Amino acid sequence: MRWLPALVSLVALPLGSFAAKSSSSSSADRFQTFHTQAVSSSPIKLADASYKKLTSAPRDYSVAVLLTALDAKYGCQLCGMFQPEWDVLGKSWVKGDKSGDSRLILSTLDFTDGRDTFMSLGLQTAPVLLLFQPTTGPHAVPSPDPIRYDFANGVPNAEVVRDWLARHLPDRPHPLIYRPVNYVRWVVSTVSFLGVLGVIFKLWPYLLPILQNRNVWAGLSLVGILLFTSGHMFNQIRKVPYVAGDGRGGISYFAGGFQSQYGLETQIIAFICKLPTESP
């Protein structure tokens, strides 16, 4: 049994050296590691440990981290809506910058994997997009604090975030957003369009009387007019709630104030306005 320790040490040697190397690796090596990871799948999914490693202090590359909470139990709608855009951005950035000239790593840290990071950053809300600028190298910035993207104006699309990144990373390549063509959707929509066309062609003798029916057109245009003149567009644009409670357990049908209303109000008003139309 003399060979066993030797074997163990043999196996352990490269592992140990690897571990030693990774813990004290230079920032260039770290970038290389994460970049190879990114080429296979970007944005990279992080956990607490890898987050620390990626953002550790002397670095000559930039990191954009999206701190998000995708799990349904957190009920973060914004996270879910932004995630596809973020994925598109990650993919197109790597696609346009395979060699890593921009020295930017795009990554995602979910709350379920990175509870401690959220705690240490003192984050109450998600999503948060942080951009860590390089601390060494030609593009180093004096302040080590990450820049935070402002999600106050709703869900941005990938182009907006790309422009934001591009603004903060001058003199580096900024790959354009590339949205993959959804062939299935094209085929489906073409086929369904042709199908609908065929159905219309087949049913034309039956459709024609409906199209030429004055009652149908009168009904449609009156409904349109009534909706528009009772504030339907206001509901659409301001996304008002349908009804709201009045604080006493009942329903408040009318919003107070001249420049606000609920969705239900539109229907009430449209209905009342419809009465004189029915009578004559």
Added chain:
Amino acid sequence: MAVGKGANAGSTPTELLVSLGRNQSTKTLLKVIILALIAAAAVASRLFSVIRFESIIHEFDPWFNFRATKYLVANGFYQFWDWFDDRTWHPLGRVTGGTLYPGLMVTSGVIYHLLRFLTVPVDIRNICVLLAPAFSGLTAYAAYLLTNEMTTSSSAGLLAAAFMGITPGYISRSVAGSYDNEAIAIFLLVFTFFLWIKALKLGSVLWGALCALFYGYMVASWGGYAFITCLVPLHAFVLICMGRFSMRLYVAYTTWYALGTLASMQIPFVGFLPVRTSEHMPALGIFGFLQLVAFLEYVRSAVPSRQFQTFLYVGLGGIFGVGLLGLVGLTAGGYIAPWSGRFYSLWDTGYAKIHIPIIASVSEHQPTAWPAFFFDLNMLIWLFPAGVYMCFQKLEDEHVFIIVYALFGSYFAGVMVRLMLTLTPVVCVAAAIAASQLLDTYLQYNSPEVADDKEEESSDGAAKKASKQGALRSTSQPVVGIYNLLSKAFIAGAMTLFLLIFVQHCTWVTSNAYSSPSVVLASRMPDGSQHIIDDYREAYQWLRQNTKEDAKIMSWWDYGYQIGGMADRPTLVDNNTWNNTHIATVGKAMSSREEVAYPIMRQHEVDYVLVVFGGLLGYSGDDINKFLWMVRIAEGIWPDEVKERDFFTPRGEYKVDADASETMKNSLMYKMSYHNYASLFPPGQAQDRVRSARLPDQSPVLNSLEEAYTSENWIIRIYKVKDLDNFGRDHAAAASFERGHKKKKAIKKRGPRVLRVE
């Protein structure tokens, strides 16, 4: 009248009265009298502001129009046409002659010279103030003409004229003193539509040419002409789709389009837009399409084969589709400008908020909540759908126009408060049709005769025929009339009541909501007497008298026209908003720290800065309330230097008191608004009455500006920009030295002397 009396001598008074009404000439006389009275009522109801305050130009834009009119009257038409204004948008200037709609100014100029010619000595200001009421009388008449084209009942036209004359939806933009493009544009809109209907009905080149003429006048007057440019082709298109193509339509449309486009291209501001932008493409497209349809109609009449007809229809559809694709291609290729942002935001309603904050910031561009419709149109809004329904009953070519107009007008009015104005005419027309139908039915004094069986049968047969042809279901029964006198009296009484309430509502709204000049504010004293707050004019007068002729005034763009008009001083930005970057520059100066703002002001040679502050009086339309828009607009250009988020407290509140964020407290706007404000109050009681916030006792310190003037109620505050320091220090150092210098005299504290070792 004498003739009528003579002819009917000897009959009972009632019959005499009835026969009087039947006489054609009496009817005409009555109509003229009624229309004259309506016009008088329309003018009178718009004079509240002149009576309450004085003959003064209102609000913001009218001040520019007034200034331009004065320039026109003083320098003549050709000078006006080539006017380059170096007193606005300093240092860029504005090619004013080529960037305005000259119709309004030219109209007042013509009236001015006409009255002068008739030796009526009248001030140009009074013409400008009273132009809008005068034109409202004409609008009422135009509404009368338009409605008369829709129905045979003459009472409908008169009702429409009355509605048009006093409805608040129109009064809101046409009270005395609101000297804006809309003042004459609504008259032109309604009258152009009347001429279009007339041309279409008669298929006459004369009426078509007249329509084009007034369309040209409309283009010269208001940017809203695009509404006509889109609505008329749409009407034509709907008619073609309904299979109602006729030579009348062809003649009317082609005449209107060819002449109207030529006329509109004479306006320098419009120029080649009619062939280069998407807004005008429907008109051009329908023009081409009509030629095709006309050609194919001709071929069809010559070749009777049925298959050939089908082929033609398919070919027509195909060409239409190809034309549409070509349009899209040309737009994508950049040959045709895509929809302009202002126009596009009507369709994609979220667009402006994201991309053009300057459009979204204007309160007129907000969507309309339903109370606004009731406020502006009152009972007309529920008569309106009924009137549209009646148009469906008859459905001649002109009724299609009302229906199309109603649909699009109500959509636009729903998206933007301001476009309520374009909806109002059709509401008046449709509501008048409905109301007159109701009154005509119920105000028949004689009971209808019981119809014979035979008659019934024949009418039944006719009705069945009609229903087979796809008429409305409600018209399938023959109209008989009302027998019961009680129900007649009840409905007539109810209608009268509604009309009276309508008049009362209109008067109330006009007097309370739309008659404030907004340059002069009115408030009530505790004893009920009126107190006039005249800070604006006070401050502008101060500027006029105490500053150099070419002292540049920096203010937010809302006040640019007023400063130009009342103070006659150059401004950096004004309500024209043609250069977003320049506005954002001012926004950045207002929302940055003094150290950042001062170089900006020096670079633009600013001498004075003007802010509006309502905290003392509780005047809510002040600059601190508009401040976030300044920040947003500045952020659009310099996203790294100005951030909206920084102006909120960590809890996301917009505060001005001690809890306000540091960026807020250091911003130039905040400092200028609250400079020395706390000293008005006893310690610890300084209060902002608009935002009901308690302010810190320590007022913000201004280093690079000094207070020059503050109006009586602190609404306007003017600051002078300090010159560079004589010793080359920065302003903060100089100011602290000044302050320290004074303190020095009081106590000179020094630590104990220590021996220096080393």
